[in-house]
Amino acid sequence: MILLRQIATTAAAGSLDAVERGRDFGYGEDFVRGKLGSARLPRLLPGQGTTTLCLEAAAKLVAAGTDLAGIGLVVVCTQNPDGHGIPHTSARVQAALDLGEDCACFDLSLGCSGYVYGLSVVKAFMEAHKIPRGLFFTADPYSRILDPEDSGTALLFGDAATVTLLEEGGEGWHLADALFATRGQGGHALHNDDGPLHMDGREVFNFALTAVPPQVRALLSRNGLQTHDVDLYALHQGSRYMVEKLAARLGLTAGQAPVELEGVGNCVSSTLPWVLHRHLRALRVKLAVISGFGAGLSYASALLRHVSPPPTNLANTDEQHPC
Amino acid sequence: MNNTLAELASLLRETLPALELDPQADARRPLAELGVDSLDKMSLLLSVQETYDVEFTPVQISGMLTLADIAAHLNGPAPLPMAAALAVAA
Numbered sequence: 456m457i458l459l460r461q462i463a464t465t466a467a468a469g470s471l472d473a474v475e476r477g478r479d480f481g482y483g484e485d486f487v488r489g490k491l492g493s494a495r496l497p498r499l500l501p502g503q504g505t506t507t508l509c510l511e512a513a514a515k516l517v518a519a520g521t522d523l524a525g526i527g528l529v530v531v532c533t534q535n536p537d538g539h540g541i542p543h544t545s546a547r548v549q550a551a552l553d554l555g556e557d558c559a560c561f562d563l564s565l566g567c568s569g570y571v572y573g574l575s576v577v578k579a580f581m582e583a584h585k586i587p588r589g590l591f592f593t594a595d596p597y598s599r600i601l602d603p604e605d606s607g608t609a610l611l612f613g614d615a616a617t618v619t620l621l622e623e624g625g626e627g628w629h630l631a632d633a634l635f636a637t638r639g640q641g642g643h644a645l646h647n648d649d650g651p652l653h654m655d656g657r658e659v660f661n662f663a664l665t666a667v668p669p670q671v672r673a674l675l676s677r678n679g680l681q682t683h684d685v686d687l688y689a690l691h692q693g694s695r696y697m698v699e700k701l702a703a704r705l706g707l708t709a710g711q712a713p714v715e716l717e718g719v720g721n722c723v724s725s726t727l728p729w730v731l732h733r734h735l736r737a738l739r740v741k742l743a744v745i746s747g748f749g750a751g752l753s754y755a756s757a758l759l760r761h762v763s764p765p766p767t768n769l770a771n772t773d774e775q776h777p778c
Numbered sequence: 779m780n781n782t783l784a785e786l787a788s789l790l791r792e793t794l795p796a797l798e799l800d801p802q803a804d805a806r807r808p809l810a811e812l813g814v815d816s817l818d819k820m821s822l823l824l825s826v827q828e829t830y831d832v833e834f835t836p837v838q839i840s841g842m843l844t845l846a847d848i849a850a851h852l853n854g855p856a857p858l859p860m861a862a863a864l865a866v867a868a
Contacts, residue, residue, distance in 0.1 A: 490817050657839070660820050661827075696817045 458627030462732040463515035466497035467614035480606035492695035492716030508616035528589030532569035567749025569724030587623040595723035602651040613720030617728035633757035692726035
């Protein structure tokens, strides 16, 4: 069984003072911190890019004790690849990490639903082709496409990356079920057809509040679960306001649906692993729901179930702690 | 009109539970003056759309600065059934 074993996260080294910039747009500090969610937003520095963010995340994974030997798959979810997209970011990462040639590499182009899609694709690919170890990166530095004068987007997004180690066996979290959906006719609400990102905030808000709760309830229902059975709901961190409104519609407590925006903002496909990294272990989570939604308009929700190693493995002191 | 204002005030309190609001006295005060920011207004209007099964166009929304403005859209000829509004938007 392929399991989510460990996650590492990183944020770009530069930063935008969102409170200060918010004043230019007429936003008070309470609005920036309390409604949007972060007083500081990480920004790429010169020389940083999607690949370097991935490498920084990988370095943190290694620093946490992961050996990258035997990695047979690298997948990067991004809509902002380096250069003009050729070669693909996953191949750049594979080369920089010197992972060896027996390593499948491909990119996924998805926004804020990308982590759910990616986990499912990576897991299925590894199972289908007997690949025991794989890395799934999320890295989407939206600052490259933001219009700094657009008050609707300039203070939301942060540049960050994550890497998730998936492995056969051991202790970790199993992707037990997932639901995927697309409201393509609403795709105009979030696009960069002419270069910079444009977002119709009201349409995206209405989409999220009306589409996501029924999907999450359907996921719970077909797995025989009630809302309170799930320890953690990692909801896409579009903004603090969005997370809190979604949690309210789902009848969740603040503890069940944490907000993790401070210092990072909405980091697109990285928000879900960002939340998981900080809460899966801390809360000793047995069951988690992850739900991502955004550009497309795409939305996807999945159920993660904790799996313990067989008793015979308990004596293995080299066993890594996941996440 | 008065009933609509009371219902709108109720929906607004669901969005902002701490808001002290007199539906009649505050009906024509700008929402921003009442402490309703742009996100709260989005949330209120979504509740209105779901409650009354209507869809507002961006132009209509930009003109909705007070609860009375919203009530006028609901009570007058302005609101479109959702299907019609979507057709117009398309």
